[in-house]
Amino acid sequence: MPELDLPQRQASDSLMLTGFWYRALAADRVHRNQLYKATLLEIPLVIGRDRLGQPFALRDSCPHRGMPLNCGRFDGENLECGYHGWQFDVHDGQCQLIPSLTADQNLKVDRIYAGSYACEEQDSFVWVFIPDPAPPGAGFALRGEAPEPSPQIEKFSSKYKSAYLQAEMPVSIDHGIIGLMDPAHGPFVHQAWWWRAQHSIHEKKKNFEPIPNGFRMSAHTPSSNSAPYKLLRLYADADSITTTIDFVLPNIRSETIRAGKYWFSSLTTVTPIARNRCRIDVVAAWNLFRWVPFVPDLLKFFFAKFVEQDRRTMELQAEGLKHNPHLMLIDDADRPAKWYFQLKAAHLEAKRTGAEMKHPMPGPVTLKWRS
Numbered sequence: 001m002p003e004l005d006l007p008q009r010q011a012s013d014s015l016m017l018t019g020f021w022y023r024a025l026a027a028d029r030v031h032r033n034q035l036y037k038a039t040l041l042e043i044p045l046v047i048g049r050d051r052l053g054q055p056f057a058l059r060d061s062c063p064h065r066g067m068p069l070n071c072g073r074f075d076g077e078n079l080e081c082g083y084h085g086w087q088f089d090v091h092d093g094q095c096q097l098i099p100s101l102t103a104d105q106n107l108k109v110d111r112i113y114a115g116s117y118a119c120e121e122q123d124s125f126v127w128v129f130i131p132d133p134a135p136p137g138a139g140f141a142l143r144g145e146a147p148e149p150s151p152q153i154e155k156f157s158s159k160y161k162s163a164y165l166q167a168e169m170p171v172s173i174d175h176g177i178i179g180l181m182d183p184a185h186g187p188f189v190h191q192a193w194w195w196r197a198q199h200s201i202h203e204k205k206k207n208f209e210p211i212p213n214g215f216r217m218s219a220h221t222p223s224s225n226s227a228p229y230k231l232l233r234l235y236a237d238a239d240s241i242t243t244t245i246d247f248v249l250p251n252i253r254s255e256t257i258r259a260g261k262y263w264f265s266s267l268t269t270v271t272p273i274a275r276n277r278c279r280i281d282v283v284a285a286w287n288l289f290r291w292v293p294f295v296p297d298l299l300k301f302f303f304a305k306f307v308e309q310d311r312r313t314m315e316l317q318a319e320g321l322k323h324n325p326h327l328m329l330i331d332d333a334d335r336p337a338k339w340y341f342q343l344k345a346a347h348l349e350a351k352r353t354g355a356e357m358k359h360p361m362p363g364p365v366t367l368k369w370r371s
């Protein structure tokens with residue numbers, strides 16, 4: 001018998017996971033020698049690019065008296081706080097100069113650090129690694145490196161096109177994510193003649209398997225009632241088309257569609273900005289239609305509609321959530337959402353105990369729903 005679950009009201013301290021890379025800003029909007037504000041997990045950041053184009057991320061707060069550093073001056077190498085002119089190296093935050101010191105005052109300037117974060121540019125975005133909260137004494141310590149590089153889109157040929165889209169939503173990271181993985185809203189939210197019609201709703205059966213930190217919808221021939229797949233079928237034999245969808249903590253959904261030598265990949269993230277605000281960033285890469293000039297724009301247009309439908313829905317949902325209603329998750333359509341909460345809990349538990357993370361899925365599972 002399907003189980004009905006009342007999801008826990010989420011404890012605010014478990015809401016946003018530290019120790020992961022997050023997308024901060026679209027790379028094409030970050031210019032050399034300029035400073036930009038961004039917020040990740042309620043942490044204020046100042047982001048920029050040095051004169052060689054290397055991105056950096058600092059905590060947007062001067063370690064002296066808390067002045068936002070984005071109001072300072074930046075010469076492409078060091079950032080000077082607008083209050084008392086302390087200067088910091090933008091990549092490691094190390095203090096370079098305190099102008100008020102006299103020649104006989106021997107304060108060790110280089111022992112002082114502004115908060116800094118590992119920062120990388122990858123697939124159209126500037127990513128920032130948000131470490132677990134630092135022990136007190138930060139301000140006098142060089143930050144550690146990120147344990148692994150930032151996530152990448154899978155690509156299967158050297159030539160490809162790519163595009164990105166963003167939308168901000170007034171809901172928590174959890175609602176953003178379970179909305180993203182929810183298979184049952186398609187026919188109601190994403191109705192459009194070019195995508196699919198509500199009357200095309202039919203029973204689906206999909207296999208899922210556990211993967212490290214997440215789960216995978218196993219490679220399968222995609223749903224026959226959606227337009228992108230109908231398009232792909234023009235290029236390849238229907239049986240050769242397979243799609244794989246992965247979700248991994250903290251916030252990554254990646255999808256790969258392959259049809260012979262053609263492929264389409266996307267990496268979607270839902271980034272926690274504040275407790276009740278998140279942003280969805282979709283980056284897609286593909287090698288189909290590379291030579292047809294308008295197709296990337298067309299794809300982007302369809303994708304934008306799609307994301308806008310989700311954004312609009314979550315904006316409306318946020319109205320309902322203001323009144324803190326009781327919620328429920330049903331089997332099987334909400335099972336991925338349940339796995340998400342269980343994965344998150346298991347991750348936090350493993351961190352707390354230092355033991356290995358216990359994966360909530362015992363093994364492969366088949367889910368059925370209508371959509």
Ligand code: FES
Binds near residue numbers: 084
């Ligand atoms: S607050 Fe930044 S230098 Fe004083």
Ligand SMILES: [Fe+2]
Binds near residue numbers: 185189
């Ligand atoms: Fe959606």
